[in-house]
Amino acid sequence: MSYKYGPFRIGYSYDITVSNLALQSAGAHELSLIFEFNQQAQLRLGGRRPAVPCSDSANPLINDSKKYNRKSRRLF
Structure with a gap:
């Protein structure tokens, strides 16, 4: 449940x-x-947020560099 007043939104859950x-x-x-900052910019994008590009080092699985090879792990 929430209530919106200008740039403010108050919510309860x-x-x-x-x-x-x-x-x-007993729950919480x-x-x-x-x-909400910069509401006008959000309207220009049609309500969508722009993508934030990640650096290559942030996701080693997409990097072809040998620097980020996954190490094998033994459980026992």
Whole structure:
């Protein structure tokens, strides 16, 4: 549930615990206050956020360099 007032948004949510901890936990109440920056830029993009490019070193799986070879691991 949320309420929007200008660039501010106030929200409330309740999280229910569904794991085995449900007997020990009564869930959680969450309140959030959000301030949205640069709303006009978001409208120019049709509501979509622009992509943020990652550097090659951020994802070693797409880098062909031998620098980031995955090491084999033994469990036992």
